[in-house]
Amino acid sequence: MLAVLFVGFAALLVVTSLMVVLHKNPVTSALFLVLAFCSLAGIYLLLKAEFLGMVQIVVYAGAIMVLFLFVIMYLNLQHDVETGVQIAVRRGIGWLVGALLLLVGATLLGAPAHGGSGWALGPANDELPGVEAGNVASIGRLLYSRYLFPFEITSILLLVAMIGVIVIARGRTRRPDESSRRASEGA
Amino acid sequence: MAALWSIPAVQSATWALVKVLIILHAMLGLVSYLIYAERKICGHIQARTGPNRVGPLGLLQPIADVLKLLFKEEFIPAEANKVIFHIAPILAVFPAIVTFAVIPMGPPPMFVVTDINVGLLLFLAMSSLGVYAITLGGWASNNKYALLGGLRSSAQMISYELAMGLSTIPVLLKSGTLSLVGIVERQAGWYQVGPTPLWLPNWGIFHWYLVLPFVIFLITAFAETNRAPFDLPEAEGELVAGFHTEYSSMKWALFFLGEYMNMIVISSIAVTLFFGGWHGPGLMFGAHGWLSEGPGWMGLVWYLLKLFVLMFFFIWVRWTFPRLRYDQLMGFGWKVLLPAAIVNVLIAAVWLFVRGGM
């Protein structure tokens, strides 16, 4: 039952990721990415990480992708036009590199001789230490004890990011003496 | 067939499906009569009667409205993105209905479809997904007024989502669980000052550190559902009709339905978090109070009564206050509500720690 659900979500994830990369219209790519995030959230729920699953929808699908959509709509982007031999050559190289990466990954995962484990990494365990106490409580306990320093640093990171975004996106503003002169001229 | 029924998973899945169908149909009916109630109440607030022609007291008005909408011509703008134009109204309704799966309408296990242990987070996740309908609806119409309305409305919704989530944290601190059923169950009994119970139920709102969060939640609820006084994005006077300018007949009806459904969902969550959910006289101490030893139908009655009071309040506020201008709206959300919600979390946490309740 679990395996069936997992295969379903995994197939959805792979198909939507492919559509993100292949589709010409950036808005459609963004919407497929939202669907990919939601299927990933489903996989997290299957792996008993329900807090992460919900936070994935709230943060990724609900905030980050909305930001993407805002920017795409604000810039009024149309279909991507991709013609020309140079672009086709570069695209071919890109797919080749992707296929190579996948091959390397499959080999490393599969063959025991190259350090892999023969596709038999064993089942993911059903019991987690914090499952009885509730996933959220245990993650909270970890966050505030062992990972307290990264937690606080992350909050500073977010503050820096916020300030940086406001400064970058504001664009050029007139200097204060210029604008006051113009205001007194107009008044 | 009997062998299939004996598997407990099949049984619970079937019961859940039955409950889902019942809730779906009940909520759709509730939404249509909510629209009728809004027009009646709006009329009386404005010193007129409201609809009273169709049927006795105008009670068949929603049916007439639905029939009219079904027969209206469907008009799709020429340059619109067809697929997204069709999907956007569905996205308006879908998150609201999904949230009903976790709201306890009566004593469990009969009156709640499923009790997941991150129910409150599911509500926040679905309200985050509700932004897409408006953004995509505005964009897919290929109309600059619709696009502006859509972008403004989604900016408003994501700004107020933060304050809404933060205002539910004191409730979470008090209850110690994200599960909505758990939060309701911890509001059972009488409000205790030390060892002595007062003649006040133990609802969330009667704890002093949850009053301001409730106010913040209510204000952000108005902003999240795009209702007055925060409904500039869909203002009929200012922006043609905002993001649903180009939608006609059933698609517009779906947007409308989504807005009212959102209203019902947020009122339900407010009832669950702050007003004791399905608790009431006769059911104070769990499902087996002095009035019933059964599954607890009184719980459903109390829940619906509290829900109706809150929805009346929503309608009342809409026809009483003037609209906020967009910059006033955004300033209020970011500069007043968000700091207030953060300070609230601090106060509640300190109080609960000092009192030793955690």
Add this chain to the structure above:
Amino acid sequence: MIPLSWLIALSAIVFTIGVVGVLVRRNALVIFMSIELMLNAANLAFVAFASHLKSLDGQVFVFFVMTVAAAEVAIGLAIIVHLFRLRETVFVDEIHLLKG
């Protein structure tokens, strides 16, 4: 019980799709979306191992990755918007003033 190798394989496939997206597409926003795909593939690997090794540290790290990804998306989009204002294009191969 979901075998760990399936999860890692899925993570590898999604990561590769992200890599292909970064290499193949010209639109800066789609490249950014592919980067997000790669980050999510890494998140999936973290959660898979957290579930396999019966420890919650993987999930805590995913929490941090999500936070950093959110900050990165905000700044990256601001840069793209600014770039669009200056160059009127979001295609990365048309922004080649510094090219030799």
